[in-house]
Amino acid sequence: MSRYDGKNVVITGGSSGLGLAAAQHLVNNGARVLVTGRHQETLETASRLLGDNGVAVQSDSSSLPDIDALTDRIRSEFGTVDALVVNAGIGSFDPFDAVTEQTFDEVFAINTKGPFFTVQKLAPLLVDGSGVVLTTSIANQKGWDALSVYSASKAALRSMARTLSRELLPRGIRVNAISPGSIDTGKLDKEAPGKAAQLKAQFTESSPMKRWGDPSEFAPAVAFLAFDATYVAGIELVVDGGESQL
Amino acid sequence: MSDHTNKRVVITGGTSGIGLATAKALIDNGARVLVTGRTPASLEKARAILGPDAIVDPGDALTDIDALVRRATDELGAVDLLVLNAGATVSSTVDETTATDFDALFALNAKAPFFTLQKFLPLLPAGSAVVFTTSVSNTKGIATTSVYSATKAALRSMTRTFARELIDRGIRVNAVSPGPIDTGILERTMPAAAARQFLEQIKATNPMQRSGEPEEVAKAIIFLGFEATYTTGTELLVDGGASDL
Numbered sequence: 001m002s003r004y005d006g007k008n009v010v011i012t013g014g015s016s017g018l019g020l021a022a023a024q025h026l027v028n029n030g031a032r033v034l035v036t037g038r039h040q041e042t043l044e045t046a047s048r049l050l051g052d053n054g055v056a057v058q059s060d061s062s063s064l065p066d067i068d069a070l071t072d073r074i075r076s077e078f079g080t081v082d083a084l085v086v087n088a089g090i091g092s093f094d095p096f097d098a099v100t101e102q103t104f105d106e107v108f109a110i111n112t113k114g115p116f117f118t119v120q121k122l123a124p125l126l127v128d129g130s131g132v133v134l135t136t137s138i139a140n141q142k143g144w145d146a147l148s149v150y151s152a153s154k155a156a157l158r159s160m161a162r163t164l165s166r167e168l169l170p171r172g173i174r175v176n177a178i179s180p181g182s183i184d185t186g187k188l189d190k191e192a193p194g195k196a197a198q199l200k201a202q203f204t205e206s207s208p209m210k211r212w213g214d215p216s217e218f219a220p221a222v223a224f225l226a227f228d229a230t231y232v233a234g235i236e237l238v239v240d241g242g243e244s245q246l
Numbered sequence: 247m248s249d250h251t252n253k254r255v256v257i258t259g260g261t262s263g264i265g266l267a268t269a270k271a272l273i274d275n276g277a278r279v280l281v282t283g284r285t286p287a288s289l290e291k292a293r294a295i296l297g298p299d300a301i302v303d304p305g306d307a308l309t310d311i312d313a314l315v316r317r318a319t320d321e322l323g324a325v326d327l328l329v330l331n332a333g334a335t336v337s338s339t340v341d342e343t344t345a346t347d348f349d350a351l352f353a354l355n356a357k358a359p360f361f362t363l364q365k366f367l368p369l370l371p372a373g374s375a376v377v378f379t380t381s382v383s384n385t386k387g388i389a390t391t392s393v394y395s396a397t398k399a400a401l402r403s404m405t406r407t408f409a410r411e412l413i414d415r416g417i418r419v420n421a422v423s424p425g426p427i428d429t430g431i432l433e434r435t436m437p438a439a440a441a442r443q444f445l446e447q448i449k450a451t452n453p454m455q456r457s458g459e460p461e462e463v464a465k466a467i468i469f470l471g472f473e474a475t476y477t478t479g480t481e482l483l484v485d486g487g488a489s490d491l
Contacts, residue, residue: 003248166491169453174487183476208413213476220473228465231425231458234490235483245479246410 002030004227008078009033012061012118013088015046017185018135021215022085022222027053029223034077036061036070036088061088061114062106071121081125083226086115087135091191092150104149111153112160119164119175128172131226134161136177136236138244158236165234174233176225181240183213208242248472251276254322255471256314258282258307258362259332261292263429264379267460268329268467269296280318282307282332307332307358315365325369327471330359331379333397335435337390348393355397360404372416375471378405380421382485402481409479418478420470425485426457453487 009026013019014035023033027050035050036059037043047056055077059070074081090110094103119132126132139147140154158177165175182203189196204210221239225232238244255272259265260281266288269279273296280301283289293302301321305314318325333355336347363376370376383391384398402421409419426448432441448457463484470482483489 162490165487166453169487169491181476208410208478209476217474217476220469221477224465224469224473228469229462229484230465231427231454231462231484231486232466232482233453233487235487237477237482238480239474239476241476242409242413242478245406246413 004223005030007031007082007227008080009083009085009226010036010074010078010081010122011085011087012036012059012115013135014085015039015042015056017187018180018183018215018218019085019087020046020049022087022219023050023054025216025219025223026083027051031083032078034074061118062109063114064117067114067117067121070118071125074122074125078125080127081122081130082127083131083133084119084122084126085133085135085222085226086118087133088114088118089135089154091187093146093192093195094149095146096148099149107149108153108156111150112156115157116160119160123168123171123173126168126171126173129230130173131229132164132168132173132175133222133225134158134175134177136161136179138179138181138238138240140179141244161236162234169233174229176229176232176234177236178218178221178225179236179238179240179244180218181213181238181243182207183215183218183239185215206243208246211241213239213241248468249275250468250472253277253326253472254324255279255327255329256281256318256322256325256366257329257331258314258359259379260329261285261288261302263431264424264427264460264463264467265329265331266292266295268331268464269300271461271464271468273297273300278322280321282314307362308353311358311362311365314362315369318366318369322369324371324374325366326371326374328363328366328370328374328376329379329467329471330362330376332358333379335391335394335431337436338393339390340392343393351393352397352400355394356400356404359401363408367412370412370415370417374417375474376408376412376417376419377467377470378402378419378421379467380405380423380481382423382425382483382489384423385489405481406479413478418470418474420474420478421481422463422466422470423481423483423485423489424458424463425483425488426452427460427463427484428457429460451488452485453491456486458484458486
């Protein structure tokens with residue numbers, strides 16, 4: 001018997017990067033996993049990688065109607081949910097004085113508001129003893145160049161790990177955050193075109209482990225918080241090669 | 247749980263409570279485990295629970311570190327996970343704490359783990375891990391725990407500095423920070439009525455309205471030891487949400 005046999009897992013932003021790595025890890029250990037993403041192309045790839053126990057659904061984390069539709073889909077697909085990984089998010093690398101209101105609103109909509117309402121709408125499907133994992137970032141406790149909006153959106157999410165945990169504990173639902181550092185998902189190349197190579201070299205140099213993390217190192221931490229950490233609530237677990245601590 | 251076949255593990259304070267639960271979980275998954283403990287009763291109980299494959303060592307955490315390292319060298323050769331879990335609790339107000347009490351607790355909870363790790367270093371290969379057991383009290387002000395909490399704060403600090411010093415050798419160092427865990431230690435260190443009252447209070451105040459089980463901390467130790475390959479210098483709370491909520 002596999003470790004997560006018969007478990008129903010939902011991972012938003014699970015069609016690529018960290019979310020997809022977590023989905024693969026859980027599927028490989030017996031779980032049924034529904035992942036969401038915005039782009040048809042990545043969803044098709046995810047669907048192929050996850051096989052029969054994976055479902056890929058197009059859904060925009062910042063759209064409340066999409067979240068409602070997703071909730072209906074999950075209800076018909078799974079009925080109930082054992083673990084919810086709210087992982088959808090977007091990077092943003094503008095210097096403070098170049099940040100527009102549009103950027104600010106978009107980043108908070110995807111990284112903060114969407115996750116909030118995803119938990120709110122899906123909470124009725126979460127079983128007693130289930131776990132919610134919010135993907136934050138170590139940027140939320142650091143002061144880094146050109147990350148003001150991103151870091152603030154993730155700090156807000158980290159806060160929600162505490163308050164939602166407090167509010168959902170009476171229903172037997174644990175909420176925790178997972179805080180990745182520099183993990184190579186390939187997204188940087190898309191989000192910071194032209195700057196990616198330089199940023200990567202910089203992070204490699206400054207990382208205590210002198211390397212980037214691999215998405216496969218993130219996945220077991222998600223599984224641990226979702227299923228094994230039964231006496232853990234409201235925390236943020238860092239997966240950052242020591243960057244925030246050393 | 248994952249397969250830990252032939253992983254070599256040393257757990258100080260591994261004959262009762264959290265250490266024993268960790269040893270049991272690892273042995274059940276194929277690891278070779280050496281545990282240390284001090285009292286004859288707990289050593290005997292550990293032998294019974296862990297079975298004939300476990301190495302149960304009656305070493306004193308303070309004075310027998312060299313002997314323990316020799317034993318680990320002979321029995322295991324090298325160590326993939328070192329869990330420095332041995333420690334003691336003392337409950338006393340600041341005005342009744344003597345210098346002797348102070349020194350004794352720091353010796354056991356801070357100095358012994360420091361030198362145990364130092365002397366185990368030659369046995370720790372690249373890719374191995376160290377886990378310290380700290381306590382949520384190291385970030386809280388809880389009456390009558392001043393010395394205990396300070397020893398654990400020292401240990402939490404060492405987690406960071408050791409992590410930094412050992413990172414180039416490929417050794418990760420992390421801490422697990424238990425909140426109220428039902429290990430039976432209260433009943434052993436407090437009058438029965440006081441222990442009962444304390445447990446009732448935990449139920450009333452803990453966000454999960456219960457104390458934790460040693461097995462729940464064991465899972466966190468094993469996660470840090472074998473799965474958290476991109477995590478070092480952290481402290482993982484297992485406290486029912488008491489610190490954050």
